[in-house]
Amino acid sequence: MKKLLFLFFVVLISSSVIAQTNTFPTSGKVGIGTKNPVYPFELNSDKGGGGMFSLLNTTGTESSISYRISNRNINTGWVVGNYQDDYFFYSYTRGKQTVTFKPNGNIGVGIRMPDSKLTINTEGNTTKGGITLQNGTAQRHFWYLPENTRSDFKIGSIHGEWSWTNSNGEMVRINSSGNVGIGTTSPNHKLDVKGVIRTQELKVDMQGADFVFEEDYQLRSLEEVENFVQENKHLPDIAPAKEMQENGVNQSEMNQKLLQKIEELTLYVIEQNKLNQIQTLELKSLREENSELKVLRKENFKLKEMKKEVDQLKGLIEKLQTK
Numbered sequence: 001m002k003k004l005l006f007l008f009f010v011v012l013i014s015s016s017v018i019a020q021t022n023t024f025p026t027s028g029k030v031g032i033g034t035k036n037p038v039y040p041f042e043l044n045s046d047k048g049g050g051g052m053f054s055l056l057n058t059t060g061t062e063s064s065i066s067y068r069i070s071n072r073n074i075n076t077g078w079v080v081g082n083y084q085d086d087y088f089f090y091s092y093t094r095g096k097q098t099v100t101f102k103p104n105g106n107i108g109v110g111i112r113m114p115d116s117k118l119t120i121n122t123e124g125n126t127t128k129g130g131i132t133l134q135n136g137t138a139q140r141h142f143w144y145l146p147e148n149t150r151s152d153f154k155i156g157s158i159h160g161e162w163s164w165t166n167s168n169g170e171m172v173r174i175n176s177s178g179n180v181g182i183g184t185t186s187p188n189h190k191l192d193v194k195g196v197i198r199t200q201e202l203k204v205d206m207q208g209a210d211f212v213f214e215e216d217y218q219l220r221s222l223e224e225v226e227n228f229v230q231e232n233k234h235l236p237d238i239a240p241a242k243e244m245q246e247n248g249v250n251q252s253e254m255n256q257k258l259l260q261k262i263e264e265l266t267l268y269v270i271e272q273n274k275l276n277q278i279q280t281l282e283l284k285s286l287r288e289e290n291s292e293l294k295v296l297r298k299e300n301f302k303l304k305e306m307k308k309e310v311d312q313l314k315g316l317i318e319k320l321q322t323k
Contacts, residue, residue: 086112206252209260212267219267235261 024030031037087101100108108114110121160176163185173181181187183194211217220228220236234240238257239249 204252204255206256209256209263212260212263219264222268237261 029037029039030041032043034042085103089099098110100112100114102108102114106114106117106119108119108121111119162174163170164172170185171182173185173187175181175187179187179190179192181192181194184192212219225236228236232240237260
């Protein structure tokens with residue numbers, strides 16, 4: 001601050017030689033280039049685009065050097081100075097402290113109490129980033145966040161698209177349609193991932209396939225399914241493998257189709273079980289009939305044996321009668 005005071009005293013002395021309207025009272029305000037100084041020390045330049053310097057030291061704890069453009073009645077310009085060990089730039093136009101240098105080396109842009117080496121507050125500006133790089137009329141807005149062990153992590157906006165980039169290249173992109181790409185720079189869906197996804201749980205909205213159990217559902221016969229598979233080499237209502245490879249699979253639709261096939265298979269099993277029960281009853285009846293036939297055969301055999309014995313007795317009786 002002493003160097004700044006020395007500089008302005010040099011300006012004061014040099015200006016007093018060429019100034020037209022200077023005021024040097026024995027007490028009060030001193031003006032160079034003005035007869036009605038507002039500040040204790042005021043320099044009013046009559047050069048085009050010139051301005052005024054002022055030195056403030058009203059409380060003993062604050063001193064600053066301010067600059068206002070042309071007319072002091074217009075509330076524009078800047079103040080650079082220090083307060084309680086903080087050095088700052090103050091904007092008259094915006095009515096706030098815009099840049100602050102803390103004693104610990106922290107710098108704040110748009111914030112008075114920076115808690116890191118460089119803290120940038122965009123003050124609610126949603127159209128531009130914390131750091132803007134401009135090449136001609138093209139603007140690119142970026143936030144750079146340093147990593148702990150590797151290169152910088154960059155978040156940027158280019159032509160309405162956002163991207164996250166590190167030393168390995170672009171990791172994530174959000175395009176102007178709201179599509180998010182991980183591992184891809186051209187996402188065509190709300191979430192496109194090029195790579196493996198691992199999760200403990202995945203919840204997919206779907207309609208289900210309970211319509212299979214409605215009475216009016218037309219369930220194909222197994223013969224129809226067999227003919228379809230032999231002709232097309234895939235199940236009915238399921239896309240062929242080539243189409244899946246080219247276009248991918250809608251997980252919700254595929255889950256519903258698979259559930260539909262499981263429920264159809266359940267109906268086939270139920271029908272087969274009914275048929276098995278009927279066949280079991282029929283087989284039981286046949287076995288019972290067979291057992292009865294065996295008994296009848298035995299009885300028939302006994303009857304035949306008894307008939308033989310009766311016939312033999314008849315023969316003996318006839319022989320006795322003839323004698």
